Amino acid sequence: MTRDDQKKTLKKVMKYIKKYRVRVVMSLIFAAVTVITTLYLPILTGNAVDLMVEKGKVDFAGLKPIVKTMLIVLAITGVAQWIMNICNNYITYHVVQDIRKDAMDRIQIVPLKYLDGHAAGDIVSRVIADVDQFADGLLMGFTQAFTGVMTIVGTLVFMLQINVWITLVVILVTPLSFFVAGFIAKKSYTMFQMQSKERGAQTALIDEMIGNQRVVQAYGHEKRSLEQFDEINGRLEKYSLRATFFSSITNPATRFVNNLVYAGVGIVGAFFAIHGMLSVGRLTSFLSYANQYTKPFNEISGVITELQNAIACAARVFELMEAEPQEPDKPDAIELTQVKGAVELKNVSFSYVSEQKLIRDFNLTVKPGQRVAIVGPTGCGKTTVINLLMRFYDVNKGVIAVDGTDIRNMTRASLRSNIGMVLQETWLKDGTIRDNIIMGRPDATEEEIIAAAKATHAHSFIKRLPQGYDTVVREDGDNLSQGQKQLLCITRVMLCQPPMLILDEATSSIDTRTEIRIQRAFEKLMKGRTSFIVAHRLSTIKNADIILVMKDGNIIEQGSHESLLAQNGFYANLYNSQFA
The missing domain is CATH 1.20.1560.10 (ABC transporter type 1, transmembrane domain)
Known part of the structure; x- marks a missing residue:
């Protein structure tokens, strides 16, 4: 530097x-007092020494007021230094x-x-x-x-x-x-x-x-x-x-x-x-x-x-x-309310690094209430699409619109508050089980919390914990299993009842039996809601309205489960490899 x-x-x-x-001025004033009184002491000491001429010739009467003055000066110095x-x-x-x-x-x-x-x-x-x-x-x-x-x-x-x-x-x-x-x-x-x-x-x-x-x-x-x-x-x-x-x-x-x-x-x-x-x-x-x-x-x-x-x-x-902040919401950005759930991606291109192209000319139209599943090999851009929908990143080119409005023209807070998101990577904050569930809805009642937990089959394991809903979760939920943490994250979304959903490998850490129950809960939750589901286990997306098969940032196949199997293409090979 x-x-x-x-x-x-x-x-x-x-x-x-x-x-x-x-406070700075006060500090300077009392610093000045400290210095002046400290520097005045040698004068008093010198005067006292001059009154001690030799043995038998000491002016005790003159020394007495000097000693008193020295004690007062020392007291003032101590108080001034303390305040400083x-x-x-x-x-x-x-x-x-x-x-x-x-x-x-x-x-x-x-x-x-x-x-x-x-x-x-x-x-x-x-x-x-x-x-x-x-x-x-x-x-x-x-x-x-x-x-x-x-x-x-x-x-x-x-x-x-x-x-x-x-x-x-x-x-x-x-x-x-x-x-x-x-x-x-x-x-x-x-x-x-x-x-x-x-x-x-x-x-x-x-x-x-x-x-x-x-x-x-x-x-x-x-x-x-x-x-x-x-x-x-x-x-x-x-x-x-x-x-x-x-x-x-x-x-x-x-x-x-x-x-x-x-x-x-x-x-x-x-x-x-x-x-x-x-x-x-x-x-x-x-x-x-x-x-x-x-x-x-x-x-x-x-x-x-x-x-x-x-x-x-x-x-x-x-x-x-001084790190460059994200681009702020536009001054005239609208609040997203009364969401229907129509989503459209027009000619979207995006890359994390300019030299490495990822998504190119991506187009997708989703009607309100439709379930869209996104599948494909690792690194094909599935999670990137989710990041773009949530505006964690903005597109390099093209438009993403919700209910006909470019998401860049609406506030990030209102966009994200209308999308419930469950990720493969769970995150719990320090606090009680209850604190973690109500993160999106701090005003939720106890009855609503329990109802959401029952819907996701989390209630039973929560009741078995030492303090139930008041059990304190350690840093990142280390005192819970991975499956339990994921159930709490799902319960968090279930409580919010958002008009749109994003499920990114939401049940990847849950046993098959519990997953079946949660899928039923998701069925209820997704009813009438536009949903985006990222999944590796293709058995979980059979009922999706649209399945997007991605490879190298592009949609290579698109359709329902049955129509994609009938095409006998990439999706069919992917599906058959899991259930051969």
Whole structure:
């Protein structure tokens, strides 16, 4: 990432911080109070030292008010620092909350091709790990950068009041600290950027391996998985060590410079004190200021290192947040209501990758209430047709119309709310059985939920669960069988009673006996509803009004079950191969 990219990322961060400008101003005010009171203490200490001339010559009467003042100043410093930290924490974690919310909002509107093109674990890493890393850097920046800069400026002011010449010694050595910190910051940023990238890759691999552990073990892929993990882990270790190395030498390097400053002040100050140009108390104050002046350079150099990491992480998050969103609904998009269910595809062409043609000049007319089955070999475009009907992807060419209206001229929400969809891949959210069933109809009554479950023959197994409908489903339903998960997904659609249906291998994980019962339930559900059925088991689609036989993105045969068998073509061969 170039310096310009870093500046752009910082500008984006500042836009989020701007929202909390009142807290920022409060933080600055209390930071100023903290610095002023902290810098006032060496003055009081110097005055106290000057009242201790030698043994037996101590002005206790003069010391008493100085000690009282010191205690008051210390109390003010503590309270101001506490309030400043509260403001900084508030700003940091609210900014992080806003960024995470915006990131999640963006994930909801990016086209499916973006999610298909990025590993899920990498996206999770950006929203969770990278934002956490960014929060740590931002908090350190607020906590130490404000006070550090103010301490440097304030210390210079106080030192100039004591002795201009000694102050010049301090100022002349200062650029060396900036040079050292800047050089190391450049080196460390590149390493932190690579570290963040590899962390995302590692999260993606772990997520993939854990989520598919049964497949990994079934095919003896453990060794290769570990090798892949070791490769990524090795790169992560290399970049992490280099990032840590560069960031860790920042502090010793700046401390070396700081010690030069302190030694210079001590030598020059002692010369002035010997010649009576500076009191011992003033020299004590000056040495204290020299130490305080150099201390922020250590802190700021540490802040710079953390900010390098934070900016690298923020850049990855903003990259996600700035992903091109799906084309929004048109301003005059209509709401699809009172659906009859007439569907027409005219000269539809589509491909996921422009170089690889998939669907070409696809034409289909479906009357209201008809059942359309789509069959064909793997990769022929069956699921792609479903994706296009649901507007998960938009066609490259041609028109898909529902009730005579191009689906691109209607809102996605209204289109999808009128289509019930059951996929081969089941998905259940964290929550109870009931929560998962009512996802499409949160206002459904208990009687309606139970009626839908009975219709899909899910009620019996739900009642056998420990808490029935209140049983909590673990992540992706891992405490349920695949067949049970699919029954719940079917029940979800049954409850919604949508005017159109899409069944994509909806009963693939259910035993034959239960499948027969569910087919009867589907018969009731599909009655009078336009339905699209994707199936590999051809016995489930005999009663379809139209069977589309697809190959290489085209319809090669079309008709009823009996007429297609009579043609003795591709469908007949496919059917006979299953029931030979």
